[in-house]
Amino acid sequence: MFLPLGAIEAILKANEEVKKKQAGAGRIVFAKGDITQFKADAIVNAANESLRPGGGVCGAIHAAAGPELAEACAKLGGCRTGEAVITDAYNLPHKKVIHAVGPVYHGTDEDRTLLAEAYRNSLNLARDNKLKSVVFPAISTGIFGYPKEEAAKIAFGACAQWIRENQSYGMTVIMCAYDQETFDIYQKFIPKKKN
Template identity: 55%
Template structure:
């Protein structure tokens, strides 16, 4: 497991299943309707149970770059933070929206006294964001947030495959604190 200290907090990388994380909050890479879908979102909804979908329906969806929060239900995490990443287009706006996903998710975590947060690689699946670029944007956003918000003690990126882990590992190694 790779890690880097920022301020009084830690950024960690792990490979595995985000639904098994023992953390205050896990982040769901959601669609705009916040419906279960496939990939990370489908796995989180399945592990959390039907009540998660009942709650997310009441939230009225979510715009790209924004985040909303629900209880974690059957997950080990107390909360699920739902964020909608950009569908990759190659535009500079993509990085701004992806950064916003991480910043808005962390703001919700801070506001709910969630001292540990686990993220997937947002937008890198069916939304097509290149993993190397996404790793840089996401790690920089988290580092910038942690510099100002030591109440978040740990942020863990839970990556599914070897390629994702390697991309985040390289980006973390080159991340100035």
């Protein structure tokens, strides 16, 4: 199911699978669909250290943005794991693309730290560039092999902590699942209503 372009509010109304969690002045929104179609100030690319176009979400973002994105990435000279860099979005409906490099999964504490840093550094770049909404894929869960449930827990924790620490900024974080399995995992992080 692909969602039409539109404001976050329109997506929330149109897609019954979209859930949100308020966290201070910012918020985290859980969504399912084609990440390139979500309206947000910035889209996060699950990049590799060379910043070259790859498969999966990286390939989809590069294809939608056009060849200028690959040219801009080549000029940056790469990005270290856990870090993030920013480019224009070219043919995408976003202001910027944030390229975050998550770790290849080995099951270590360093993997967990680097994955959390990829999310935090992306949000710091968004804030530093005055961007108010960011749509994230499930970083490192594709060819980098990170287990989806563990990656989702780290992603949600890192984003929620960043929002708490930057409450006055009012960031909207969209955690976008491409498949039903990932979306079902994201559902676990939505607080249950108390009776």
